[in-house]
Amino acid sequence: MIRDLVIENRTRRRFHQEVAIELETLRELVDLARLSASFGNRQPLKYILSCEPQKNAVIFRCLIWAGALKDWPGPPEGERPSAYIIILGDTEIAKSFFCDHGITAQTILLGATERGLGGCMHDGIQRDELSRALGIPPRYEILLVVSLGKPKEKVVLETLEPGGDFNYWRDSDNVHHVPKRLLADIIIG
Amino acid sequence: MIRDLVIENRTRRRFHQEVAIELETLRELVDLARLSASFGNRQPLKYILSCEPQKNAVIFRCLIWAGALKDWPGPPEGERPSAYIIILGDTEIAKSFFCDHGITAQTILLGATERGLGGCMHDGIQRDELSRALGIPPRYEILLVVSLGKPKEKVVLETLEPGGDFNYWRDSDNVHHVPKRLLADIIIG
Numbered sequence A, B: 001m002i003r004d005l006v007i008e009n010r011t012r013r014r015f016h017q018e019v020a021i022e023l024e025t026l027r028e029l030v031d032l033a034r035l036s037a038s039f040g041n042r043q044p045l046k047y048i049l050s051c052e053p054q055k056n057a058v059i060f061r062c063l064i065w066a067g068a069l070k071d072w073p074g075p076p077e078g079e080r081p082s083a084y085i086i087i088l089g090d091t092e093i094a095k096s097f098f099c100d101h102g103i104t105a106q107t108i109l110l111g112a113t114e115r116g117l118g119g120c121m122h123d124g125i126q127r128d129e130l131s132r133a134l135g136i137p138p139r140y141e142i143l144l145v146v147s148l149g150k151p152k153e154k155v156v157l158e159t160l161e162p163g164g165d166f167n168y169w170r171d172s173d174n175v176h177h178v179p180k181r182l183l184a185d186i187i188i189g
Helices: A002-008 A023-034 A053-061 A100-114 A127-134 B002-008 B023-034 B053-061 B100-114 B127-134
Strands: A045-050 A083-090 A118-122 A140-149 A155-160 A176-181 B045-050 B083-090 B118-122 B140-149 B155-160 B176-181
Touching (some): A002 B023, A023 A045, A023 A083, A023 A100, A023 B002, A045 A053, A045 A100, A053 A083, A053 A127, A083 A100, A100 B002, A100 B100, A127 A140, B002 B100, B023 B045, B023 B083, B045 B100, B053 B083, B083 B100, B100 B118, B100 B140
Parallel strands (some): A155 A176, B155 B176
Antiparallel strands (some): A045 A083, A083 A140, A118 A140, B045 B083, B118 B140
C-alpha cells in the first residue's frame, strides 16, 4: 500500500553511516524519477550521484541541516548519509523547472523507503561552493540535494493545531517529533 | 513495488467520465499529501476538492489541456475527469512554497494509480477565472490542479534521443506516445 510507504517515508537526518549504498541502487532510484511526470514533458532535470566517502564528504560540507534545530549542526561522523542524489535543472533545456524536482525527489524517497532506506530533501545548500567543489558546469542550476542512508532515528507525528508551532523538535531521547496539520485544516472546499 | 506504480502512473487526459469518484477517495488522497514532506515543515498547502458534475464543469473550463496537441482542445464531454483536487498555497503561512506542490501532486497521483485511477497535473490554469468562479479568497495562490478519473487512453513510453523532440503525440488509433530521456542522458556525474 502506498499509504504505508508514505507514512514510513519520514524526513531522516541521522543514519547508520556504515551501511553503504550501491551506485546501482542510486541509478534505480533515478530511473524512478526518469519515469515520473515532467511539466510539458521537457524533462529538464539531470542528476549527480554520490556513494563514495570522499565525494560524500564534499557534499555534506555544503548542506545546511535542520533549520529548526538551532543547536544541532547536522549529523556527526558515523551518522551521516551514505549517499546523495543532486538534482539539477538543465537551463539549456528549460528556463523554468516548475515543481518537477518535487515530483522526482518524492519519487526517489518513496523508492528509497521501499528499500529500507530514507533521507532528506535539502534546499539549504551552499550552491556556489557545491558547484565549485564538484565542478558542476554553470548551465546546471542546483535545485535540491537528496541525502540517503539507513535511518537511525525514530520519528513520530503529532497534531499541529491551527496557529500552533510547525517546527519539528527532538526530545531528550533523541526522538524526532513532527507536528502535522489535520486533514480538516487543509481541505478548505 | 513502487516501480510498477510509477510506470503505471502516466499522465492521463481522457477518462471514463461515467465512473464517479467519491469525496472520501479524494480525502484519502489528500491525506497522503498531508503525510508527505514539506520544506521547513511549514505545510502551507491547502486543498479544494470537487467530484460533482457542476463544480467539475466550472474547473474544467479553467484548464488548458495538452499544450503539445495543438488540434485538441481537451477531452470531450464523456471523457472528462470525474474529480479534481486544486492545490493552493496559503500566503498567510508562507510566501514561498518551494516544490511542495510537486511532492504532494505526485503522491496524490500515485495513490490514485493504486486505486485504478489516473490523472494529470495542470499548471496551465486560468487562475483569475478559477478563483472568481469558486470564490477562492485572495490569500490562496492556485499552484496546481490535479484532474482525476478512470483512464481511457493507452499511453506508451518511447526513447527520447538527446536533441530530439520531447513533445508527446497521438497516433491515428488515439494511442498517446511519450518520449522519455534515457538514464544515461540524465545522470551526468
